Amino acid sequence: MKANPKSERRKKLSQSTVFGLFTATSILVVGILLSILSYIFYNGIPALSWTFLTDIPRDNMTKGGIYPAIVGTLCLVLGSMIFAFPIGVASAIFLNEYLQENFFKRFLRLMTDNLAGVPSIVFGLFGMALFVNQLGFGDSIIAGSFTLGLLVLPVIIRTTEESLKAVDDTYRIASLALGASKLQTIRKVTLPIAFPNIITGLILSIGRVSGETAAILFTVAAYFLPKLPNSMYDQVMALPYHLYVVSTSGTDIEGGRAVANGTALVLILIVLFSNLLAGFIRKQYTRKNRSK
Amino acid sequence: MAVKKRKLNKFIEKIVEGLLGLSGAITTITVLLIVIFLFREGGRIFDASPVEDGYILVASTNNPVRKLTAEQVKNIFDKKIKLWSELGIKVSSDSIKTKRLNDYDEAELGKDYILFGNKINKWLADNPGGFSAFPAVLSPPQLNGNLVKVPNLNIRTFLGGKEWLPTATPVAQMGILPLILGTLWVSFGAILIAIPLALATSLFMSEIASPRVRNLMKPVIELLAGIPSVVYGFYGLTVIVPGIQAVFNLNEGLTGLAGSIILGIMALPTIITISEDALRTVPRSLKEASLALGATHWQTIRKVILPYSSSGITAGIVLGVGRAIGETMAVLMVTGNSAVIPYTFLKPLRTIPATIAAELGESSYGGLHFRALFALGCILFIITFSINLGFQFIARKRKVN
Numbered sequence A: 001m002k003a004n005p006k007s008e009r010r011k012k013l014s015q016s017t018v019f020g021l022f023t024a025t026s027i028l029v030v031g032i033l034l035s036i037l038s039y040i041f042y043n044g045i046p047a048l049s050w051t052f053l054t055d056i057p058r059d060n061m062t063k064g065g066i067y068p069a070i071v072g073t074l075c076l077v078l079g080s081m082i083f084a085f086p087i088g089v090a091s092a093i094f095l096n097e098y099l100q101e102n103f104f105k106r107f108l109r110l111m112t113d114n115l116a117g118v119p120s121i122v123f124g125l126f127g128m129a130l131f132v133n134q135l136g137f138g139d140s141i142i143a144g145s146f147t148l149g150l151l152v153l154p155v156i157i158r159t160t161e162e163s164l165k166a167v168d169d170t171y172r173i174a175s176l177a178l179g180a181s182k183l184q185t186i187r188k189v190t191l192p193i194a195f196p197n198i199i200t201g202l203i204l205s206i207g208r209v210s211g212e213t214a215a216i217l218f219t220v221a222a223y224f225l226p227k228l229p230n231s232m233y234d235q236v237m238a239l240p241y242h243l244y245v246v247s248t249s250g251t252d253i254e255g256g257r258a259v260a261n262g263t264a265l266v267l268i269l270i271v272l273f274s275n276l277l278a279g280f281i282r283k284q285y286t287r288k289n290r291s292k
Numbered sequence B: 001m002a003v004k005k006r007k008l009n010k011f012i013e014k015i016v017e018g019l020l021g022l023s024g025a026i027t028t029i030t031v032l033l034i035v036i037f038l039f040r041e042g043g044r045i046f047d048a049s050p051v052e053d054g055y056i057l058v059a060s061t062n063n064p065v066r067k068l069t070a071e072q073v074k075n076i077f078d079k080k081i082k083l084w085s086e087l088g089i090k091v092s093s094d095s096i097k098t099k100r101l102n103d104y105d106e107a108e109l110g111k112d113y114i115l116f117g118n119k120i121n122k123w124l125a126d127n128p129g130g131f132s133a134f135p136a137v138l139s140p141p142q143l144n145g146n147l148v149k150v151p152n153l154n155i156r157t158f159l160g161g162k163e164w165l166p167t168a169t170p171v172a173q174m175g176i177l178p179l180i181l182g183t184l185w186v187s188f189g190a191i192l193i194a195i196p197l198a199l200a201t202s203l204f205m206s207e208i209a210s211p212r213v214r215n216l217m218k219p220v221i222e223l224l225a226g227i228p229s230v231v232y233g234f235y236g237l238t239v240i241v242p243g244i245q246a247v248f249n250l251n252e253g254l255t256g257l258a259g260s261i262i263l264g265i266m267a268l269p270t271i272i273t274i275s276e277d278a279l280r281t282v283p284r285s286l287k288e289a290s291l292a293l294g295a296t297h298w299q300t301i302r303k304v305i306l307p308y309s310s311s312g313i314t315a316g317i318v319l320g321v322g323r324a325i326g327e328t329m330a331v332l333m334v335t336g337n338s339a340v341i342p343y344t345f346l347k348p349l350r351t352i353p354a355t356i357a358a359e360l361g362e363s364s365y366g367g368l369h370f371r372a373l374f375a376l377g378c379i380l381f382i383i384t385f386s387i388n389l390g391f392q393f394i395a396r397k398r399k400v401n
Helices: A005-047 A050-054 A067-098 A103-117 A120-134 A141-165 A169-177 A182-211 A239-249 A257-291 B002-024 B026-047 B070-077 B116-126 B155-160 B177-208 B211-226 B229-247 B256-280 B284-292 B297-326 B329-334 B352-359 B368-400
Strands: B055-060 B097-100 B130-135 B145-148
Touching: A005 A257, A005 B177, A005 B211, A005 B229, A005 B256, A005 B297, A050 A067, A050 A257, A067 A103, A067 A141, A067 A182, A067 A239, A067 B002, A067 B026, A103 A141, A103 B026, A103 B297, A103 B368, A120 A141, A120 B026, A120 B297, A120 B352, A120 B368, A141 A182, A141 B026, A169 A182, A182 A239, A182 A257, A182 B002, A182 B211, A182 B229, A239 A257, A239 B229, A239 B329, A257 B211, A257 B229, B002 B026, B026 B155, B026 B368, B055 B116, B070 B097, B070 B130, B116 B130, B130 B145, B155 B177, B177 B211, B177 B256, B177 B297, B177 B352, B211 B256, B229 B256, B229 B329, B256 B297, B256 B329, B284 B297, B297 B352, B297 B368, B329 B352, B352 B368
Parallel strands: B097 B130
Antiparallel strands: B055 B130, B055 B145
8 A cells, every 4th residue: 555645744744843842842941941040140140249148138138138048048058967968878778778679668768758749838837846846946947957857858868879779789799798797888888989979969958958948937047137146046047038038028028129139049059059069970970980 | 805896896887777777767757757746736726616715705695696607707797697587596686786895995995994894784785686706804794695605616617618817806717728729729720831841841852852952951950940949939929920910911910820830830840850751661662663663753652652651641740739739938929828719810819838838927826826727737748648649659550560
């Protein structure tokens, strides 16, 4: 049977139409990201200055800078990582190196995945009930850090597990064959090889923590507090909450627009920087591995 | 000596391994703690009456009414119910008259409202159809009336109640139907926007794009996922909201539509990543067999690739819905937050997470409002947790197949 040239042509035409549509849509999606980024950059750069980064907010948060919020976010990043990074890595080591594929392991993994899907506002409620009230920390860096730490645990566990999985089993077997114990093998062989990838996960979770708002609303974030914290039991301002306050509930929203633009840019820069750094490390690492 | 050291080492190793095991359970413990703390506080919502703390509701002596629902009380004070017979109650004077503390001048009531008790007593005696709400401490020793009780919330009035006025006086209205519908409404809109965009993009990345283009797009999608939700909210507030206001010629651009657009963009990375993974797991042999039979690439996509990966794509959409339902800050900033049952995308509405974020700071610790917000948290947790379980279920089934 000979193919009907007309229907052939129609088929070709419909294919190129649809593919053109797909391509256009993809360009649109990339365009959305670019438009958000360029909007933030275009409006944020004029607001950015050395004073903006090092001064306290002034005149109902319409002038001055965002220094306390930057320090606050740094405190929260540091606090949550000190808590979550070791536990997350330990958890992943246990899951990947010790547990056999069985019901128990599947259950633990299911819980990790489900924790990742719990909305951050629920973490905020939980952090308020447990850390702020039950344990009596009050609105404080420590309460916020614990809450944020639990929030990013699944990210850290997942990336660490992936990095451990990527380590070739021959390394482990060789080490064990030399008489090293399981723990020694992990410490001296597995972890060093997986380390760059684990760091990638750490950097990505730093990006996540510094942008998180809903979880810190009721655990640490201060509306306006123009001084630096003295201890981990103090409240702090934080960049994402500051952006929310200045753009929606400040006393002078129009006047605070420049501050909001600048704050949004700083947040985006943190995220961009951590994503780029993580990508860079990942690339370096895979190249090194390939050359071996 | 060496033996001793080895023993010590072994001992330390056992401890470290124990700690590792403990860390392994951390997420499970966290989920458990979340359930305990959320439900402990939220579950107590049914323990207390929605009448304002310290207030009593009083009807005149000859009025047989002893019990009214929260909604009825509100309608009486709002003059929406004007006759006792509308409530099926027989009173000598059928029309309802109401009197509250702020209906009097402060000067009339004297220091510390000391004269209020006598005044309200006289008023109740004069008006057989009278109904009043005032603080119990101001009540006269011999009250010319009967106390009216408002029953506690129950599951039906909480989930099905049409009004969310948690700080209303004298009786709080705690129906969360508008919030549930608002959440579903916004998420539904978001998914409608996200699905075509995400599907087309993932098909482009897996089927059409060259590896180089694909490698360029991956980080773009990752970045889209990494932008903080408050920045999305800010962008929505300053770009999309005024845009909607201009395009549809509205007084107010803060609408459900703004929320759906922002949430749709935010759901893109989740759906694209998972769908693309699913599309790329289609065995090469299937694809090549279809092409060898003379099918075009598009026909192959439609008849072979999409059906094969449909469950994976569904899983991606399900997870995207879960993310959209739980999203807080962006929605809080662009939807206008009025707690009414939505019927159009061009009006403000309010979601469950936005309600928690906006009101928890103002509710008094341990009060009914506070508990109601925790109960909302429980509902949100249940919804998102079930969605996640559903996602795992679909994804697992795929793997087994």
